[in-house]
Amino acid sequence: MKQYLLSVHLVDDGAPPPPPEAAQPVYERVAALNSEIQAAGAWVFAGGLHPPTTATVVRVQDGEVLMTDGPFAEGKEHIGGFWVIKADDLDAALAWAAKATEACASPVEVRPFQEETED
C-alpha cells in the first residue's frame, strides 16, 4: 500500500474566521469521516492545526539555528489540517479526498509519500 498526504487548504483572504456554530458541522462531518477511514483500515494519522499565528519557524542561517515567530510564508493560504492515509493507488486516495473535501468544505491536496527502499 502507498501512503498519501491529504492536506486541507484554507484561503487567507482577510475574512474573519467562521463562528463556532459554522465550525461545528464541519467537526462532526470530519469525525464521521475519520471513523470511516479507520474502519476501512486506511488510517495512519490525522489532525487539525491551530492557525498560522501560533506557528514558529526554525531554520539554519550562517551556521546558527534561528527561531522566528509566525508561519514560514505570509501567504495567500495555509494548511488547516491533514490526513495521512494508506491506499492501494491514487484512485483510492482520490476517493477519500473527495469525501474529505466535502466534509471540510475546503480544497484538499493529495500528495504521495516517497517510498522507502529498505534493506
Add this chain to the structure above:
Amino acid sequence: MPPVDQTAIEQVFRAEYGRAVAVLVRVFGDIDLAEESVQDAFTVAAARWPSDGMPPSPAGWIITTARNRAIDRLRREASRNDRHAQARLLHGYDEPPEEVVAVRDDRLRLIFTCCHPALNQRAQVALTLRLLGGLETPEIARAFLVPEATMSKRLTRTKAKIAAAGIPYRVPPAHLLPERTAGVLAVLYLMFNEGYSASAGERLIRAPLCVEAIRLARLLRALMRDEPEASGLLALMLLQHSRRGARLDESGDIVTLEEQDRSRWDSDEIDEATALLRSALRRRAPGPYQLQAAIAACHAEAPNPAATDWPQIAALYELMLQLTPSPVVRLNRAVAVAMAEGLDAGLALVDELAEQGTLTDYHLLEATRADLHRRRGDRTAAIAAYHRALDAARTEPERRFILRRLAEQNDRR
C-alpha cells in the same frame, strides 16, 4: 523469407509500438522501462529484419524481445538494496509469453492510464500520442507547435507523476467507467480538432494529428464494443475529416459549409461514418458524440445546402440539450431553427440567449447574429454585428472571413 524494406519495417513499428508498450507496462508496471525495452527491440529488429526478413508474427517477436531486454535491464540495475527492481524482475519471469487476446485489454488499460483525470488534458493528449500512437517526441512537439524540450519535459513529468502518485494501470471499475470513458473520448476529440482546425499554413504539420486521432478512435471502438459513444466519436471524426479538402480555399480562407464544393467531400469516409452511426444509434443509448455525428451526417447526406434537413438538425440539437444543456448548444439550435422555421424565429432565440449573458465571452455569438441579419437582408444590423464579431475574432482566418462579409455588406447599396 523475402527481403524487407525500411518503410515496411517502420510501418510495423508504428503499428505495433502501442501494443508492445501496453503489454510490457502490464508485466513490469513501469512505463519508462516498457518504452526503453520496446525501443531496444526495434533497434534489434532494424538491424536484423532487412537481412533475415520479417518474422511471421512481428508483434509477438517485438514483445518477446522487449521482455527479454527488460529482464536484462532489471538484472543489471537490481542490487541487494533495490527491492523494487527485484520484485519487477521476478514478476517479469513469472508472466507467460503473451497471447494475442490478452493484448486487447492491455491497450485499453494503457489508454485509460494516459487519460487519467489527475493528469491535465495537454499531458493526457501528449502521452496518448506517445505511448499509443508511437509518435516520437519531436513529432508530437511539432504537431503542437511547441519546442521539443517543452514536450520532452511534459512527457517526462507526466510519466513521473503516474509512477510517483500511483495512478493505477487498469481499466477503471464500473462505477468510474462512464466518466473516465468520457475523458478518453474528449482527449481523442481534442487531438482531432487540433489537427482539423489548423490554419492553412500549419496544416501539413498538424494534419497527422487527425490521422492519429482517427486511428486511435478505431482502436478504442474495437476495444470497447459495448460503448456506442466510441462509434459516435469515430463517425463524427470521419464526417468532419471528409470535408477537409473543401473547408479552406486556395488562399487558406475559410469556406463555410454552405459554400463548400461538396464534390470534394470524401464519400468513402462519409459512407463509413453513416454505417457506424446507424449501428451505434440502434443500441438506443444516445450520447453527445452520436448526436453531433448525426447532425454532421445530416449535412453530409444533403447533395446541396438547400436539401439540408434542418428540422431534423433542430430536433437533434434539442436531444443534445437534454444531455448537455450548454448555451453554445442552444445557440447552434437557434441557427437550425432559423433555417428550419424562419430567420426571425431563430434570431429571437439568439437575442434571448445574448440577453441571458451566458454567451458574452463566446466568440461566435456576434458572428452568428450577423449571419442571420445578413440572410434577412438587414444590412445595418448585419454590419453592426459583424463589427462586434471582429472584436471577438480569435484567429487570422476568422478575421479575414468577417472582413470579407463586411465588404460584401458594404458593397450592397
